[in-house]
Amino acid sequence: MMDYVRSSLSFIFAISVMYTLLDCEIKYNRNRYLFGLYVAIMVICNGFLLHHLGYITFMKFYPLLVHVPVFFAFMFISKFKPIKVFFVLWTLIVISTLFSLVGLVISYSFGSGKEIANIISYILYLPTYFLIYKYIRPPFLYMLHNTDKGWLGFSMIPISYSVLVYSIGMYNIDAVIDRINVKYGVLLLIIVFSAYFLILRFFKQTKEQLTLQNEQNLLQTQVAAAQVHFEALEESQEKTMIYRHDMRHHLNLINYYLMDNNKVAAQKYITEVEKAIEGAAVEKYCSNYTVNLILSSYITKARNEQITVETRIDLPENNVVSDMDLCVIFSNAIENAINACKGIHDANERTLKIVSRINNNKLCIQITNSYDSTVLFVDDMPVSSEENHGLGTKSIAAVVQKYGGVYSFSAVDRIFKANIIL
Incomplete structure (x- = not known):
């Protein structure tokens, strides 16, 4: 017994x-x-x-x-x-x-x-x-x-x-x-404990090295996100300066139309100028200025690739998560989604959906896109065989781990989902 x-x-x-x-x-x-x-x-x-x-x-x-x-x-x-x-x-x-x-x-x-x-x-x-x-x-x-x-x-x-x-x-x-002999039994115990002590020490050192590498990758991603941010800001400011410079000419032409009593031509020209100015402005997707610039830049790129974009973004101006870390998440996830959609031959099937909301004081982000290729997963993480690819999801994971959050990636029925809770 x-x-x-x-x-x-x-x-x-x-x-x-x-x-x-x-x-x-x-x-x-x-x-x-x-x-x-x-x-x-x-x-x-x-x-x-x-x-x-x-x-x-x-x-x-x-x-x-x-x-x-x-x-x-x-x-x-x-x-x-x-x-x-x-x-x-x-x-x-x-x-x-x-x-x-x-x-x-x-x-x-x-x-x-x-x-x-x-x-x-x-x-x-x-x-x-x-x-x-x-x-x-x-x-x-x-x-x-x-x-x-x-x-x-x-x-x-x-x-x-x-x-x-x-x-x-x-x-x-x-x-x-x-x-x-008992003393050999004790010796056997010491040898085994020593071996596992060395294994755990190796694990700890490897963890420190990988953490440092992740921090370096994250820093590089943050720099890239900042570059996109400044490029979007610079492009918007440049267009604004151009239209400010040209505004006097626009007003003069409209004035000539009105003096000539040609109201139809004046209204048509005003409509064209309004459309041009709207194209130069940064579209507002959320209250966070920095993240909004990133979203505006990438969503414009997506639409240029004939991708149907749907957004429901509730992101307050002030967050526990830093603006730069949010930019890392959004820029990497959306860029990966755009690259996946570009591989779809039929433009009508290219879809990108960005959802963000606050639920129980937690920031929930879901980015969904269609794809038309094979997605490989290793330990629940999507991987790529191409050089310098697959770092985006690792950067997202590093940010989420930094805040003690939860993330998941899935690919079912030609729909890829990235879920993040912070």
Whole structure:
């Protein structure tokens, strides 16, 4: 009975930690019930096999009976690549066996029985989960989201440890301790902890480097957004200066028409001048002056590409988000949308919709566009195979993370959506 309790607790703990480290999110209740049922069936089946095969035989087949089903389950519900799920699984195998190893080392050191070792293992579950959630989960998630290389190399550390433990005692930790001296067990613990300390330190350093790189990319994007801002402002001012300069000539011509009693020609000319002046003015889309200039510039470009533009923008003049960061979001998202629409052969199908509103003191932005190509996603982020492309969405993500917001990108039925909440 004690063996079944130990095996079940270890399995449930591993499932819980994997779910946490992989940041799994099962959206639909039906899928949640199915996953819970899957876990329950595995616990029951393992208990049945443990009872009929015995603990020693059961542990010989433990990788096949437990590791493989768990891997495939999380491969389907996780949003990460299989190699990343593979690394997290082997990490959990190490953590699970370490509980028993620590308990047995302590019990043997004080001359206690194996029951005390089991109790020590059970006590370690809760504080270990807390430590994993607070200190290990953040760097793990950052690396899982931002790094695609080196995971096979990382996996070799927990694999080597697990193969060593399995070769000595077939995952029967009691046999491992019986066959090796306690001091070697302590040494094994130190080696494993040191290896993971180095991995986490590497994760931290990589995170700092990637953060610095993101800040540099964000700065470059901000400079580009500022350049667009000033170009739009300069263009508007230049047109205004031209029309101010020409206004005297316009008024003189209108005066001549009126003196000649040619009211029709005067009205026609006034209408033409009004249209020209309206074309020179910056159209107002929102109350934020800087963002409005960016929107005016990009929407004009979109319409020049025969893109049907729809806007519903409620953006107050003063925001928690800086004007420059808002420009980064809007300029990158709209520029990507314009580029996607340009690839559509039929101009009637080119659509761009920009929606922004304040909801529960949160700024919600949704930019939707049509597209006619294949959109590739890696870890829920759209990617591009072209050089220097795909940085726009990363810049948007960097801004959102800066304010602790939420973002998502989706491409369904030839409609691409960028949703941002700040």
